[in-house]
Amino acid sequence: MDRYLIVMAGAGLGGLARYVVGTWIMTKTGGRFPLGTLLINVSGSFLIGLVMALLTERLHLHSNWRLFLVVGILGGYTTFSSFEYETLQAVRDGERWMGLLYVTGSVLFGYAAVWLGAMLAARR
Secondary structure: OHHHHHHHHHHHHHHHHHHHHHHHHHHHHOOOOOHHHHHHHHHHHHHHHHHHHHHHHHHOOOHHHHHHHHHHHHHHHOOHHHHHHHHHHHHHOOOHHHHHHHHHHHHHHHHHHHHHHHHHHHOO
16 A cells, blocks of 8 residues: 555656646747647656666665656656647647657657666766
8 A cells, every 4th residue: 555655645746746847838938839748758758767777776775766756756747648639739730740740859859868867877
């Protein structure tokens, strides 16, 4: 039961962080392109790479930390379902190129971010 509560607490914090960060980015940038979701997914990918590498390769903390930080907070913070819906909306609105740019940018920058986070954590 404790593991479920740990994940739930982390997911609540991550979801709140996603809302705050996403809203702040969109009020600063406006526009139709979902930049807030893109930046949240890329930063979340970076943090997952960093935290997982730290937890598994350097710190060797209790497994509950992975549940809280990665599954909970970062799982609640990243927005893959929002990403999919925003892509669908772009295509439905006739913005196929914007949808393609969004998918490509999210996957490429997200992968680069998770790789960079893991590499930074692995440095000694």
